[in-house]
Amino acid sequence: METPAPPAGPRTNRLGLAVLDYRGGKTTLCAGCGHNAISERILEAFFELGVPPERVAKFSGIGCSSKSPAYFMSRSHAFNALHGRMPSVATGTVLANRTLLALGVSGDGDTASIGIGQFVHLMRRNLPIVYVIEDNGVYGLTKGQFSATADVGSTLKTGVANELPPIDTCALAVQLGATFVGRSFSGDKKQLSAMLQAAVAHRGTAMLDVVSPCVTFNDHDGSTKSYAYMKEHDAPLQELSFIPSFEEVQVEYDPGSTTEVTLHDGSRLRLRKLEAGYDPSDRARAVTRLMEASRKGEVLTGVLFVDPRAPSFVEALGVVDAPLATLPEARVRPPRAALDEIVAALR
Numbered sequence: 522m523e524t525p526a527p528p529a530g531p532r533t534n535r536l537g538l539a540v541l542d543y544r545g546g547k548t549t550l551c552a553g554c555g556h557n558a559i560s561e562r563i564l565e566a567f568f569e570l571g572v573p574p575e576r577v578a579k580f581s582g583i584g585c586s587s588k589s590p591a592y593f594m595s596r597s598h599a600f601n602a603l604h605g606r607m608p609s610v611a612t613g614t615v616l617a618n619r620t621l622l623a624l625g626v627s628g629d630g631d632t633a634s635i636g637i638g639q640f641v642h643l644m645r646r647n648l649p650i651v652y653v654i655e656d657n658g659v660y661g662l663t664k665g666q667f668s669a670t671a672d673v674g675s676t677l678k679t680g681v682a683n684e685l686p687p688i689d690t691c692a693l694a695v696q697l698g699a700t701f702v703g704r705s706f707s708g709d710k711k712q713l714s715a716m717l718q719a720a721v722a723h724r725g726t727a728m729l730d731v732v733s734p735c736v737t738f739n740d741h742d743g744s745t746k747s748y749a750y751m752k753e754h755d756a757p758l759q760e761l762s763f764i765p766s767f768e769e770v771q772v773e774y775d776p777g778s779t780t781e782v783t784l785h786d787g788s789r790l791r792l793r794k795l796e797a798g799y800d801p802s803d804r805a806r807a808v809t810r811l812m813e814a815s816r817k818g819e820v821l822t823g824v825l826f827v828d829p830r831a832p833s834f835v836e837a838l839g840v841v842d843a844p845l846a847t848l849p850e851a852r853v854r855p856p857r858a859a860l861d862e863i864v865a866a867l868r
Contacts (some may be wrong), residue, residue, distance in 0.1 A: 535571035543568045545595040549588065555707030555733030556589050556655045562710065563624070563653070564593040566717035578614055578621040582607040582636060585735075586628030586655035605636025608643035611650055612834075618844035619835045622721070623650040630660045633669035633688045640690075644697035644726060646834040651720045652728045654690055655707075657735035691825055692811045694728045695804050700828040701727035702807070704821060707734065712794070716824060725833045732820060776823070795823030802827065 531539040543564045548557050567577065574596035581587035583604035590599055598621065602610040607625055615623050632640045632654050643652065658671040667675065667683045670690065675683040694702045701723045705713040713731065720727035776797040793814055801807065807826040814821035841848070 534568055536573060538568070538571075538574075540564070540568050542596070543574060543594050545593045546591050548592045550585060551736050553734075553736045554585070555657065555731075555735070556586055557592070558707040558710070559653065559655055559713070559731055559733060560589050560592045562713045562717055563626075565714055566721055567594065569714075570718055570721055572622060572721065576620070576622055578611075578618075578623050580607045580611040580614070580623065580625045582627055582631040584628040584631045585657075585661040586626055586733075587631060589626050589655065590624075605631055605634070605639060607631070607636070608639040608648075608652075612643065612646070612648055615648055615650065616835060616838070616840055617846065619649070619840055619842065620844060623648070625650055625652045627652065627654050628661075629654060629656040629658060629668040629670040629690070633690055637669070637688070641693070641697060644694045644699040644728065647698060647700050647725045647831055647837075648834040649724055650726055651717070651723075652726060653717075654728070654730045655733045656690070656730050657733050658687075659735055661735050661737065689811055689815070690728070690730045692808050694726075695807045695811075695826045698726075698831075699728045699826070700725035700831045701824070702826045703728075703824040704730045704732070706732045706820070706822060709822070712822065719824065723827070723829065725828075725831060793817075793819040793821050795821065795825070799823065801825060 531541065533539050545560075545564075548554075548560070550556055567574070574594045575598075577594055577597040579590040579594065579597050579599040580602060581590050581600075582602050587601060587607075590601075600610055600614070607627060611623050611625050614621065627636065627640075643650070656670055658668055658675060660666045660668055667685075669688045671683045671685075672687055673683060673685070691702050691704050701720055703716050703720070705716055707713065716729060720729055776794050795810075799810075801824050804826055811821055811825065845853070
């Protein structure tokens, strides 16, 4: 009689770690929130690549998106910064210890409104960081006001329409000097997973704008960033404790094609995926394609621009390999002879 084989254990990566080793706390975001899907894709990307969780430093600002780092890789370093100030904290950390792999998770408000100044300078410096924008077009923590990425014609729950053009964070990042720029949809598991793994492997600023539906506040017809629940649930908008039980919207479609995603309120999101033969090395062409898609009412997804040869910020500054806190005093303090020479020059 043959002895039955022992039950197979959980799948492990090249480090011998299981997916559970990359998990974090239980999410407190609304059921169906696209941010949760992004957290899962981030978790999977670091697991598949075999990145030690302890080598990762997670950064965020303020907003629903900035809560997300608590929901993956609890063994990693983490810093929840002030609203819009995450880039400067991440920059200081990377310069102090370039051995850490930096991951910033922000939102469209945290990045494109109060944090736009810091975002601009982070993109131009090419700091080694994966910068994810969880983009839903609204301020989810303060009752759903428009963010700077809200589309023209979008309406608040009061019926007020947005008349201002949106900031395209991808076009801005490409123009400013980011060396890896892409856009995806939180429900496109295959595309987002591949883009995140490529971003982690990139040694410069990898900025990913991920359209992520907000089930609670962005609930108008014609929205291009979210899904709402009023046609599905007859509940007053003022019942802010009500959390819709929607499942996440998921899509899968081929490169070069366009698909329409029907959201829970009946509105449609038109996604166009870059063709397989697209050349992402041309900055000007990347911006042109984004503008063309915008005119057609499409959300262009895929890797828009990549420059793997540009020196990163730490390379440009000549930062030493060892973490600065580990350096002995003799290496960080000028010798007496150098100080005497400076003083003599000032006399």
